[in-house]
Amino acid sequence: MTPPLKTLSAASMAVRTAIVLFIFVVVFTGLLAAAYQATEPAIGAAAAAEKMKLIGEVLPREFYDNDLLNDQRQLPANAGLGLDEPSTAYLGRKSGSASALIFEAVAADGYSGKIRLLLAVAADGRLLGVRVTQHKETPGLGDYIDPRKDKNKERPWITQFNDLSLATVSEREWAVRKDHGRFDSLAGATVTPRAVIKAVHKAMQYVAENRQQLFANPEVPVPPSASPGGSK
Numbered sequence: 001m002t003p004p005l006k007t008l009s010a011a012s013m014a015v016r017t018a019i020v021l022f023i024f025v026v027v028f029t030g031l032l033a034a035a036y037q038a039t040e041p042a043i044g045a046a047a048a049a050e051k052m053k054l055i056g057e058v059l060p061r062e063f064y065d066n067d068l069l070n071d072q073r074q075l076p077a078n079a080g081l082g083l084d085e086p087s088t089a090y091l092g093r094k095s096g097s098a099s100a101l102i103f104e105a106v107a108a109d110g111y112s113g114k115i116r117l118l119l120a121v122a123a124d125g126r127l128l129g130v131r132v133t134q135h136k137e138t139p140g141l142g143d144y145i146d147p148r149k150d151k152n153k154e155r156p157w158i159t160q161f162n163d164l165s166l167a168t169v170s171e172r173e174w175a176v177r178k179d180h181g182r183f184d185s186l187a188g189a190t191v192t193p194r195a196v197i198k199a200v201h202k203a204m205q206y207v208a209e210n211r212q213q214l215f216a217n218p219e220v221p222v223p224p225s226a227s228p229g230g231s232k
Contacts, residue, residue, distance in 0.1 A: 071090060117200065
């Protein structure tokens with residue numbers, strides 16, 4: 001018995017619609033893939049530029065002549081750095097020799113939670129620079145740890161760490177002046193700087209305890225384009 005015309009028409013329409021949707025999905029997916037491939041280099045370059053801009057705030061250019069972003073080493077989770085997950089550190093080299101290490105640390109006891117930091121330490125143990133990369137401290141009160149928010153543009157609070165080392169600053173001095181230390185702080189807003197100072201001190205101790213491993217001088221990484229199997 002021949003099916004009713006309406007049933008055939010409905011079935012044909014359903015098949016046709018499914019085919020059209022399938023073609024649309026295939027074409028749209030292809031366009032997205034092509035767009036991603038076309039923009040991926042620009043996105044990667046922008047991300048690298050942003051990362052280098054932040055690194056440039058803690059590491060003076062004269063300390064390295066290598067490709068920092070290609071000279072990485074993985075650090076395991078460590079309580080001394082306040083990190084409960086592995087992190088990436090970058091090794092600065094000058095004429096092939098290890099000159100500085102750039103790495104992350106976290107102050108877990110900020111007034112409003114964790115404060116993420118980026119530090120650069122020279123091979124001789126000097127602290128070259130510290131920057132806050134993420135925090136939730138109270139605006140206008142504890143956020144002066146970030147030089148972008150610090151009203152003292154000539155000498156931001158965070159620059160007090162520049163050129164310090166465990167050899168030049170005693171254990172007792174790693175504290176705010178209110179606690180008989182050497183670091184300034186704003187009245188009524190000492191919880192935040194206490195957390196940062198404590199985290200920086202612990203990070204410096206971590207570097208000192210692991211110096212030989214952190215500043216080991218393996219072969220300089222070869223960029224992918226220059227490797228034997230890389231593109232020419």
